[in-house]
Amino acid sequence: MAHSHSHSHAHPPRPDGTGGGQQDGLTEMLDLDAAVFGPYLATVTDRIARLAGDGVTRIVDLGAGTGTGTFALLERFPAARVTAVDSSPEMLARLTAAARDRGTAERVRTLRADADEALAGLTDTDLVWASASLHHLDDPGGTLAAIRSALRPGGLLAVAEMDGVPRFLPGDAVADRPGLEDRLRAALDELHAEAVPHLGADWGVRLTAAGFTVERADTTRLELRAPLPEGTGRYAFLTLTRVRDALDGRADPADLAALGLLLDGGPHDVRHREDLAVRSGRELWVARRPVDGP
Numbered sequence: 001m002a003h004s005h006s007h008s009h010a011h012p013p014r015p016d017g018t019g020g021g022q023q024d025g026l027t028e029m030l031d032l033d034a035a036v037f038g039p040y041l042a043t044v045t046d047r048i049a050r051l052a053g054d055g056v057t058r059i060v061d062l063g064a065g066t067g068t069g070t071f072a073l074l075e076r077f078p079a080a081r082v083t084a085v086d087s088s089p090e091m092l093a094r095l096t097a098a099a100r101d102r103g104t105a106e107r108v109r110t111l112r113a114d115a116d117e118a119l120a121g122l123t124d125t126d127l128v129w130a131s132a133s134l135h136h137l138d139d140p141g142g143t144l145a146a147i148r149s150a151l152r153p154g155g156l157l158a159v160a161e162m163d164g165v166p167r168f169l170p171g172d173a174v175a176d177r178p179g180l181e182d183r184l185r186a187a188l189d190e191l192h193a194e195a196v197p198h199l200g201a202d203w204g205v206r207l208t209a210a211g212f213t214v215e216r217a218d219t220t221r222l223e224l225r226a227p228l229p230e231g232t233g234r235y236a237f238l239t240l241t242r243v244r245d246a247l248d249g250r251a252d253p254a255d256l257a258a259l260g261l262l263l264d265g266g267p268h269d270v271r272h273r274e275d276l277a278v279r280s281g282r283e284l285w286v287a288r289r290p291v292d293g294p
């Protein structure tokens, strides 16, 4: 996704949407991710609700994007209002329109801010949700300290991350390129190690270092097979298009050509193949600002 905040360096395009000034397809991909993995998102909000107890009224969605977390949390916590924070005005505009369409506009406030710089004005928060956003930051440790200050004592921070780009194909799916997705993921890992060093971090360790008490840490392996939720083919297409753009000139040309066959409208295209599946690893940490302490 386009980083709209004013970092001095530009990240190259990435399949989870960061860097490179490319917003194309990203907002749709975020919405489709929530649609395809809706049941998982509901499980996550359940887990958070069990730890949060009653009385959640103030929620912050940090790096809210198109608002997939905002809307799931509004549903789970009917008495709550959400402040959706993002550095991208395009994301916030889309989130505002979606809130209006859903009839929840009066429960959503947007705040354009760079989470690397400050979270000024956010206080007494019951719950902060940060999904696929902390890894974008230059100084996540500084932001974790700012989140702790924005929470009331006893308030919760939930951090959700993906363990990389989802997989969509059996190993031999593109006739002469078995193991294609594994090699593409390895090439992406290499790119991310340089460009997005906090991706794949152990947030449990960082949360503890920032003075939180980690109360839950889950890794969930999701595997969807036919009949797939509506939009899955399109989700695969958008995801793999971003992979192709990110790896252009950086992966084996034969692998990139095979990847092109998954996107070209021909017989291998992910938008209409019957062996499409989705495998994705999701991580969740739920941590509390201690009641006693700074």
Ligand SMILES: C[S@@+](CC[C@H](N)C(=O)[O-])C[C@H]1O[C@@H](n2cnc3c(N)ncnc32)[C@H](O)[C@@H]1O
Residues within 6 Å of the ligand: 001, 002, 003, 004, 005, 016, 017, 030, 062, 063, 064, 065, 066, 067, 068, 069, 085, 086, 087, 088, 091, 113, 114, 115, 116, 130, 131, 132, 133, 136, 137
């Ligand atoms: C991968 S998207 C995730 C969006 C949403 N949380 C979700 O799970 O669908 C990351 C979001 O973080 C935002 N972001 C990246 N760096 C940021 C920063 N420094 N401050 C605020 N938001 C940031 C991006 O604009 C983008 O909307």
